[in-house]
Structure formats: C-alpha cells, structure tokens
Amino acid sequence: MVGKFNKPAATGARPAAKKKSRYAGAQASRPRDPMPYEGVYVFRIVSNEEGYNQGSGTDSHKKTLQIVELDEAAAKYHAIGDSVLVVDLVSGKAGPSGIGRVKAYMMAAAGFDDEAEYNDFDPDGEFIDSASSAGGPIEGRFVACKVTRGNLVFSRVENEDGSISKIPVIDPRTGEQDYYRQCLWSTVDEASQDVERPTAAE
Numbered sequence: 001m002v003g004k005f006n007k008p009a010a011t012g013a014r015p016a017a018k019k020k021s022r023y024a025g026a027q028a029s030r031p032r033d034p035m036p037y038e039g040v041y042v043f044r045i046v047s048n049e050e051g052y053n054q055g056s057g058t059d060s061h062k063k064t065l066q067i068v069e070l071d072e073a074a075a076k077y078h079a080i081g082d083s084v085l086v087v088d089l090v091s092g093k094a095g096p097s098g099i100g101r102v103k104a105y106m107m108a109a110a111g112f113d114d115e116a117e118y119n120d121f122d123p124d125g126e127f128i129d130s131a132s133s134a135g136g137p138i139e140g141r142f143v144a145c146k147v148t149r150g151n152l153v154f155s156r157v158e159n160e161d162g163s164i165s166k167i168p169v170i171d172p173r174t175g176e177q178d179y180y181r182q183c184l185w186s187t188v189d190e191a192s193q194d195v196e197r198p199t200a201a202e
Helices: 094-110 115-123 126-132
Strands: 039-053 058-070 084-088 141-150 156-157 164-168 179-184
Touching: 058 094, 084 094, 094 126, 094 141, 094 179
Parallel strands: none
Antiparallel strands: 039 058, 039 141, 058 084, 141 179, 156 164
C-alpha cells in the first residue's frame, strides 16, 4: 500500500515513547533540620531563604540556625552546635502574622530593640528582602530566642463520606503530640557579635 505523497504507509504500531521518570534531574535531599523545642537559646544565623510549597500553594520564610547557647529545658532535645529550622508562612491565611514574625526576627538579628528605630532604618522592607537570600547581611550574627508552645498540630484527613477528620501529629522524638513554635526574638549585645551590625538597608 502506498500512502500520501507516494511514500509507503506505516505498518504496525509505533513504538511507545519512553516515559520520563519523575526522578529525572532530581537533586538528592538530606533530612530537614528539626525545629527547636521549648527553651531559651542563642542562635548563630546560618542562612535565610524564601520558599514555595506547591502542595499548599503558600510562600514561606525559612531560617537555618545553629545553637550556641541553650537552657536546661532546651537541652533535653538539643545540644550546642545543633542546627535547627524555623519556618514562617508569609502568604495565605497565615501570611499577615507570618510577615510580622519575620520582621520581629529581622529586627532582633540586625540589632534593633525599638521598632520605630528599625522602621527609620528600613522603611520599605528592602533590608528584609536582601537578608532573605544567600549571603545576606545578617548571616553569622547572633540572635536570642525564647521558644514556647503554640497550638497543637493536626493533620486533616478526608473520610469516604467527604467529611474531614483531624488527626493528631505525633513528634517522633518525644512521642507526644507536636505543637507550633512561638518564637520571641531578642537582640544579642553588639560586643558579643562576630558580624557587625548593618548600618544601612541594602
């Protein structure tokens, strides 16, 4: 049989196109640093970054911190030198409060106790933008933090009838129901800092 343009028509099925693996081009990941448990800490700031969670469609601000001091309560689950992660959601329903928490962290990390003074320093939020990426001006600085318990954590599961059940999330390290962290940030004396206080919003 001759097909269009006098070329032999194809006979038989074409070989199936090779399906691209979901793992093609993926980067290997390491376990995420744990969140800090209740207690009082001094952290060294390792990095800050903004991220996006495709599953929830929310933006986040992630802080990777190294413990340099901690009290007895915190020492139940952490040691000096441990890395921890603090995440604030900055969009969606939690966005407004999350943005406020990021600002409180940035103020303390940059050495400001007074919000009015900080607002004069960074009236347009540009310093927070610059400090929220690799190599930012607060990396290496110390910041103090008191971590307390917030609301308990639940996961939402849809039942066969369409209703939603709330299932407690258990912390594998404690065996107890996990909780949201409330972080009260405060400054560390400039004489103790290894990195100078920023002098202008960048």
